[in-house]
Amino acid sequence: MAKSADLQAADLLRDIPDNSLDLVQEAFTVFIRESLPPFNYHVKGTILLLHGQAYTSYVWQNSNMMQIFSAMGFHCIAPDLPGQGRTEGTGIADKEKPRFFSLLIDTLYLKRVIVVAASMAGQYILPLLPDFRITCLVAIALSDSKMPPERSSVIKTPTLVLWGDKDTSLGPICASNLKNLPFVKLIKIPSATHACHESNPKYVQTVILNFLDLITEYDLI
Incomplete structure (x- = not known):
């Protein structure tokens, strides 16, 4: 893990570059935000961050x-999902969302990726699991998390499930639905709402970085 001095030295107020990505097969131009580790450090891994229904990549x-994640050595990419933010094109049907996300990973030429997904983004990521490209998943109060036991038992993807202690809807449901995954850790975030990454970001960042540090020790990233 990067030293605390690295975090102290990093300019956390520098602009996050805007960019766009053409997904020709889907007739989408996807708006993305991207950040890299400072000082030309070795990149530990790439994190794709997927926002929820009421948000955009700006969250x-x-x-x-x-x-924070880039200061600690990670390449971060956050897209505006179809129908939201600055991504061109209309929204897509729920059944098409996993295929869209898979194409996004391929278009970014990512062989291995960490996924941090919130709320509605469950529709994009959960149907893809298990996927050899997805090294681990941080599931923040994901929607559409119900799956039959015979499917959940084969998902070996290391998964961290987070939800706010004030969340009375999707968060507890997600935790209950995913608690039987073979490699899962469940953590309830204190003083946090449904969007716990927004209402208690420092706590969430700490938990995620420690989770990724643990995964790194096992050479999964």
Whole structure:
């Protein structure tokens, strides 16, 4: 893990570059935000951050999540999902969302990726599991988390499930639905609402970084 001095030296207020990515097969131009580790450090891994229904990729920048993760050695990419933010094109049907996300990973030429997904983004990521490209998942109060036992038993992807202690809807449901995954850790975030990454970002960042540090020790990233 990067030294605390690295975090102290990093400019966390620097602008997050805006960019766009053409997904030709889907007729989408996807708006993305991207941040890299400072000082030309070795990149530990790439994190794809997927926002929830009422948000855009800006939530990951506004909470300093991207800046913190990059200061600690990770390449971060946060797209505006279809139908939201600055991504061109209309929204897509729920059944098409996993295919869209899979194509996004391929278009970014990512062989291995860490996924941090919130709320509605469960529709994009959960149907893909298990997927050899996805090294681990941080599931923040994901929607559409119900799956039959015979499917959950084969998902070996290391998964961290987070939800706020004030969340009375999707968070507890997600925790209950995913608690039987073979490699899962469940953590309730104190003083946090449904969007716990926004209401208690420092706590969430700490938990996620420690989780990624543990995964790194086992050479999974």
